[in-house]
Amino acid sequence: MEGRSRRGRGSSTTSRSAVIFIWGWRTRGSHIGDGEFYCPNEGGDRRYRLMQARRWFTLFWIPVLPLKVLGEYVECTSCDEPFERKVLDLPTTSQMADALRTALRYLVVAIIRSDEKVTNAERRVALDVMGRFHHGDYALIDLERDIAELEVDGIDEVVARAGATLSASGQERVVRACVELATADDEISDADLDIIATAGRSMGMTPAHIKGVLDEETSRGWLPPRTT
Ligand SMILES: [Zn+2]
Structure with a gap:
Protein backbone atom coordinates (compact mmCIF):
# COMPACT_ATOMS: atom_id res chain seq x y z
CA MET A 1 0.00 0.00 0.00
CA LEU A 90 20.09 -1.19 17.59
CA PRO A 91 18.79 -3.62 20.20
CA THR A 92 15.41 -2.82 21.70
CA THR A 93 15.17 -2.02 25.39
CA SER A 94 13.62 -5.42 26.05
CA GLN A 95 16.40 -7.17 24.10
CA MET A 96 18.98 -5.24 26.16
CA ALA A 97 17.22 -6.20 29.39
CA ASP A 98 17.15 -9.86 28.31
CA ALA A 99 20.86 -9.79 27.43
CA LEU A 100 21.75 -8.25 30.79
CA ARG A 101 19.52 -10.65 32.70
CA THR A 102 21.10 -13.65 30.98
CA ALA A 103 24.64 -12.34 31.60
CA LEU A 104 23.91 -11.77 35.29
CA ARG A 105 22.41 -15.25 35.65
CA TYR A 106 25.58 -16.73 34.13
CA LEU A 107 27.86 -14.64 36.37
CA VAL A 108 25.86 -15.34 39.53
CA VAL A 109 25.90 -19.08 38.88
CA ALA A 110 29.59 -19.13 37.95
CA ILE A 111 30.60 -17.25 41.09
CA ILE A 112 28.34 -19.25 43.41
CA ARG A 113 29.62 -22.53 41.95
CA SER A 114 33.26 -21.48 42.09
CA ASP A 115 33.69 -22.59 45.70
CA GLU A 116 31.71 -25.83 45.70
CA LYS A 117 29.27 -24.70 48.36
CA VAL A 118 26.19 -22.53 48.33
CA THR A 119 25.60 -20.37 51.39
CA ASN A 120 22.51 -18.44 52.38
CA ALA A 121 24.60 -15.27 52.28
CA GLU A 122 25.37 -15.96 48.62
CA ARG A 123 21.70 -16.67 47.89
CA ARG A 124 20.68 -13.42 49.57
CA VAL A 125 23.24 -11.30 47.68
CA ALA A 126 22.45 -13.09 44.38
CA LEU A 127 18.73 -12.30 44.71
CA ASP A 128 19.56 -8.75 45.74
CA VAL A 129 21.78 -8.31 42.66
CA MET A 130 19.19 -9.81 40.30
CA GLY A 131 16.45 -7.70 41.88
CA ARG A 132 18.53 -4.54 41.62
CA PHE A 133 19.08 -5.05 37.89
CA HIS A 134 15.68 -6.60 37.12
CA HIS A 135 13.04 -5.20 39.44
CA GLY A 136 12.79 -8.36 41.46
CA ASP A 137 11.33 -10.71 38.83
CA TYR A 138 13.89 -13.37 39.73
CA ALA A 139 12.91 -15.46 42.74
CA LEU A 140 14.70 -17.99 44.94
CA ILE A 141 13.16 -20.83 42.92
CA ASP A 142 14.74 -19.37 39.75
CA LEU A 143 18.10 -19.06 41.49
CA GLU A 144 18.02 -22.64 42.80
CA ARG A 145 17.10 -23.94 39.35
CA ASP A 146 19.90 -21.93 37.72
CA ILE A 147 22.47 -23.13 40.28
CA ALA A 148 21.40 -26.73 39.62
CA GLU A 149 20.95 -26.63 35.86
CA LEU A 150 22.32 -23.58 34.06
CA GLU A 151 25.18 -24.36 31.70
CA VAL A 152 27.54 -21.41 31.81
CA ASP A 153 29.70 -22.41 28.84
CA GLY A 154 30.26 -19.45 26.58
CA ILE A 155 30.01 -16.99 29.47
CA ASP A 156 32.39 -14.64 27.60
CA GLU A 157 30.02 -14.25 24.65
CA VAL A 158 26.94 -13.89 26.83
CA VAL A 159 28.57 -11.19 28.97
CA ALA A 160 30.01 -9.48 25.87
CA ARG A 161 26.53 -9.27 24.34
CA ALA A 162 25.19 -7.58 27.47
CA GLY A 163 28.25 -5.36 27.83
CA ALA A 164 27.80 -4.00 24.31
CA THR A 165 24.47 -2.50 25.39
CA LEU A 166 25.81 -0.96 28.61
CA SER A 167 27.48 2.35 29.32
CA ALA A 168 30.86 2.35 31.08
CA SER A 169 29.14 2.90 34.42
CA GLY A 170 26.68 0.10 33.67
CA GLN A 171 29.61 -2.23 33.01
CA GLU A 172 31.19 -1.15 36.29
CA ARG A 173 27.94 -1.91 38.10
CA VAL A 174 28.07 -5.46 36.75
CA VAL A 175 31.67 -5.90 37.95
CA ARG A 176 30.79 -4.43 41.36
CA ALA A 177 27.85 -6.82 41.61
CA CYS A 178 30.21 -9.73 40.89
CA VAL A 179 32.61 -8.55 43.60
CA GLU A 180 29.75 -8.18 46.05
CA LEU A 181 28.59 -11.70 45.31
CA ALA A 182 32.12 -13.14 45.45
CA THR A 183 32.59 -11.66 48.93
CA ALA A 184 29.14 -12.68 50.19
CA ASP A 185 30.60 -15.53 52.20
CA ASP A 186 33.60 -13.48 53.37
CA GLU A 187 36.15 -15.03 51.09
CA ILE A 188 37.14 -14.26 47.55
CA SER A 189 38.96 -16.98 45.70
CA ASP A 190 41.26 -16.82 42.72
CA ALA A 191 38.47 -18.54 40.78
CA ASP A 192 36.16 -15.65 41.73
CA LEU A 193 38.77 -13.13 40.61
CA ASP A 194 39.10 -14.98 37.30
CA ILE A 195 35.35 -14.74 36.72
CA ILE A 196 35.36 -11.03 37.64
CA ALA A 197 38.27 -10.40 35.26
CA THR A 198 36.51 -12.39 32.51
CA ALA A 199 33.33 -10.39 33.07
CA GLY A 200 35.12 -7.06 32.80
CA ARG A 201 37.25 -8.09 29.83
CA SER A 202 34.28 -9.54 27.94
CA MET A 203 32.48 -6.21 28.27
CA GLY A 204 35.50 -4.44 26.79
CA MET A 205 36.91 -3.01 30.03
CA THR A 206 40.67 -2.68 30.19
CA PRO A 207 42.63 -4.60 32.86
CA ALA A 208 43.46 -1.24 34.48
CA HIS A 209 39.78 -0.31 34.59
CA ILE A 210 38.83 -3.66 36.14
CA LYS A 211 41.63 -3.36 38.69
CA GLY A 212 40.49 0.17 39.50
CA VAL A 213 36.98 -1.07 40.27
CA LEU A 214 38.37 -3.94 42.34
CA ASP A 215 40.64 -1.55 44.27
CA GLU A 216 37.69 0.72 44.96
CA GLU A 217 35.69 -2.18 46.32
CA THR A 218 38.75 -3.22 48.37
CA SER A 219 38.89 0.21 49.95
CA ARG A 220 35.25 -0.19 50.96
CA GLY A 221 36.16 -3.33 52.82
CA TRP A 222 34.68 -5.83 50.40
CA LEU A 223 38.01 -7.41 49.60
CA PRO A 224 41.23 -8.27 51.36
CA PRO A 225 43.97 -6.08 49.87
CA ARG A 226 45.81 -7.78 47.04
CA THR A 227 49.17 -6.77 45.73
CA THR A 228 48.99 -8.67 42.45
ZN1 LIG B 1 9.34 7.42 17.86
Missing part, protein backbone atom coordinates in the same frame (compact mmCIF):
# COMPACT_ATOMS: atom_id res chain seq x y z
CA GLU A 2 1.14 3.52 -0.59
CA GLY A 3 2.41 5.68 2.19
CA ARG A 4 2.27 9.41 2.28
CA SER A 5 4.40 11.39 -0.12
CA ARG A 6 7.80 12.48 1.02
CA ARG A 7 9.97 15.37 -0.10
CA GLY A 8 8.46 16.18 -3.46
CA ARG A 9 10.86 17.51 -6.02
CA GLY A 10 10.29 20.62 -7.99
CA SER A 11 8.30 20.40 -11.16
CA SER A 12 8.99 22.01 -14.48
CA THR A 13 6.87 23.45 -17.19
CA THR A 14 7.25 23.06 -20.89
CA SER A 15 5.06 24.27 -23.65
CA ARG A 16 4.51 23.19 -27.18
CA SER A 17 1.88 24.45 -29.55
CA ALA A 18 0.03 26.22 -26.75
CA VAL A 19 -0.31 23.03 -24.64
CA ILE A 20 1.26 23.30 -21.22
CA PHE A 21 2.60 20.19 -19.51
CA ILE A 22 3.59 20.32 -15.90
CA TRP A 23 5.80 17.41 -14.98
CA GLY A 24 8.32 16.46 -12.38
CA TRP A 25 9.39 13.83 -9.89
CA ARG A 26 8.18 12.95 -6.50
CA THR A 27 9.46 10.46 -3.94
CA ARG A 28 6.84 8.28 -2.31
CA GLY A 29 7.16 5.68 0.42
CA SER A 30 5.47 2.27 0.30
CA HIS A 31 4.83 0.31 3.48
CA ILE A 32 6.64 -3.03 3.09
CA GLY A 33 6.98 -4.33 6.64
CA ASP A 34 6.85 -3.56 10.34
CA GLY A 35 8.06 -4.64 13.75
CA GLU A 36 9.38 -3.37 17.06
CA PHE A 37 12.47 -1.20 17.34
CA TYR A 38 14.21 1.22 19.68
CA CYS A 39 13.14 4.73 18.67
CA PRO A 40 16.16 7.00 19.25
CA ASN A 41 13.88 10.03 19.07
CA GLU A 42 11.72 8.93 21.99
CA GLY A 43 14.23 6.74 23.78
CA GLY A 44 12.05 3.65 24.03
CA ASP A 45 10.65 0.59 22.24
CA ARG A 46 8.03 1.43 19.62
CA ARG A 47 6.45 -0.13 16.53
CA TYR A 48 8.01 0.82 13.22
CA ARG A 49 6.96 0.81 9.58
CA LEU A 50 9.58 -0.32 7.07
CA MET A 51 9.15 1.89 4.02
CA GLN A 52 10.52 1.66 0.52
CA ALA A 53 11.25 4.99 -1.13
CA ARG A 54 10.62 5.12 -4.86
CA ARG A 55 10.84 7.98 -7.30
CA TRP A 56 7.76 8.62 -9.42
CA PHE A 57 7.34 10.61 -12.55
CA THR A 58 4.47 13.07 -12.10
CA LEU A 59 2.25 14.77 -14.57
CA PHE A 60 0.26 17.67 -13.26
CA TRP A 61 1.52 16.72 -9.79
CA ILE A 62 0.00 13.24 -10.06
CA PRO A 63 2.44 10.29 -9.86
CA VAL A 64 1.88 8.34 -13.04
CA LEU A 65 5.02 6.28 -13.60
CA PRO A 66 7.12 4.46 -10.99
CA LEU A 67 10.83 5.08 -11.47
CA LYS A 68 13.74 3.62 -9.56
CA VAL A 69 13.72 2.43 -5.95
CA LEU A 70 15.83 4.82 -3.88
CA GLY A 71 16.17 2.66 -0.78
CA GLU A 72 14.45 1.68 2.42
CA TYR A 73 13.85 3.65 5.56
CA VAL A 74 12.16 3.14 8.88
CA GLU A 75 9.36 5.27 10.24
CA CYS A 76 8.31 5.29 13.90
CA THR A 77 4.55 4.71 14.23
CA SER A 78 4.52 6.72 17.44
CA CYS A 79 6.40 9.93 16.57
CA ASP A 80 6.46 9.50 12.73
CA GLU A 81 10.18 10.31 12.67
CA PRO A 82 12.03 8.68 9.73
CA PHE A 83 15.33 6.86 10.29
CA GLU A 84 17.90 5.06 8.18
CA ARG A 85 17.32 1.32 8.00
CA LYS A 86 20.39 0.64 10.15
CA VAL A 87 18.44 1.93 13.17
CA LEU A 88 17.02 -1.62 13.25
CA ASP A 89 20.50 -2.87 14.21
